[in-house]
Amino acid sequence: MSGAGGSAPRVTVVDAGVGNLGNQRRAFAHLGAGVTVTADPAKVAAGRCLVLPGVGAFAPPREALRGALEAAIRTALDAGAWLLGVCVGYQLLFEAGEEFGVSDGLGLLPGRVTALPAGVPLPHIGWNRLEATPSAVDAAPLLAGLPAEPWVYFVHGYAPEGVPEELVAATALHGRRFPAVAGRGRVMGTQFHPEKSGDVGLAILANFLRLAGGGGAVAGAGETA
Numbered sequence: 001m002s003g004a005g006g007s008a009p010r011v012t013v014v015d016a017g018v019g020n021l022g023n024q025r026r027a028f029a030h031l032g033a034g035v036t037v038t039a040d041p042a043k044v045a046a047g048r049c050l051v052l053p054g055v056g057a058f059a060p061p062r063e064a065l066r067g068a069l070e071a072a073i074r075t076a077l078d079a080g081a082w083l084l085g086v087c088v089g090y091q092l093l094f095e096a097g098e099e100f101g102v103s104d105g106l107g108l109l110p111g112r113v114t115a116l117p118a119g120v121p122l123p124h125i126g127w128n129r130l131e132a133t134p135s136a137v138d139a140a141p142l143l144a145g146l147p148a149e150p151w152v153y154f155v156h157g158y159a160p161e162g163v164p165e166e167l168v169a170a171t172a173l174h175g176r177r178f179p180a181v182a183g184r185g186r187v188m189g190t191q192f193h194p195e196k197s198g199d200v201g202l203a204i205l206a207n208f209l210r211l212a213g214g215g216g217a218v219a220g221a222g223e224t225a
Contacts, residue, residue, distance in 0.1 A: 008033035009213040012047030014069065015039040016061035018088065019053035020195065027195035031206050039064075041072035048081045049212040052189075054088025058097035058113060058158065061088055062105065070106065077186065082212035083108070084205075085189030087156060090182075093189050099158050108187045111163035111179070116156075120175040123157035128192075130170040130180055139169035139183030142190070142207050152180075152190075152197040159191055186212075 011028045013021060015037055025035045028051075036043060044050065050073065054061045065073070077083060085093045094105045097113035105113070116122060129149045132140075152172075159178035169181040172191070180191045188208075194201035 008209050009049040010034040010036065010047075011049050011051055011209070012044060013037040013051045013053065014044055014065075014073065014089075016052070016054060016064040016069070016089075018056050018061045018064070020055055020087075020193065021053065023193075023195040024051060024053050024086070027202060027205055028209070031202065031209060033209055039069065041068040044069060044072035045075040045079075047076050048079075049209065050076055050081055050083045051086065052083060052089035052092065053086045054090075054092065055155070056088060058088060058091055058099040058105075059101070059103045062092055062097070062103050065092070065106070073106070077108075080186070082186045082208070083188070084208050085187075086195070087191065087193055090189030090191050091156075091158065091160065093187060094160050094163075097158065109160075109163065109167065109182060109184055109189075111160040111182075113158050113160050115158050116178070117175040122175075123155060124174045125155050126153065127151045128154055128172045128174060130172055130192075132170050133165065133168045135166050136169040137166055138185055139167065139181055139188040141211055142181055142183070142188060142204050143169055144207050146200060146203060150200040152192040152194070152200055154180075154192045156191060 011033045028035045091113040093109045094111040163179045168179040172180040194204045
């Protein structure tokens, strides 16, 4: 796996206190990337390939990011960094979340995180299909080289809605159809766990490393918000 300079970019995993950090480290290391897991704002601000993981509810990691870590993420993005949100880390990219009361999100992507509907098993745990969205632009390269309607692993009870169609690279269905992969410019994410999704998940992470390392062009890559 190589980027513009012939090697994978170094990955900075942002530790907001609720992440699946060990699995993230192992997945990226398997792809040949160096990995730093940190809650140090200075290290986050200096990162050029950021990953924001998360498990559990929306509010705790949102509060952990508030202040210096959030400022560091924005500093890195302003300097040209790429950011991949995973599961709750993906949800935090949006404008607001409604889990246990309304919390503001980072506002890097338009949309709101709301509950999946009653009448289906909740939380949504297990394997589900992705359905690509033909009109997507920026996040579509995350899915490059994948089979049609690949299976990936989800653990969540909430998901984004109200996301502009052109930002949604793939959807999944559980009670309602929701954006499972979305992004704008250098900010993108997945509602599922690529690090738990076998070869398909590793291919998605490898695609992100190529993008962050300069190995692939993304329309609007200079725009992060």
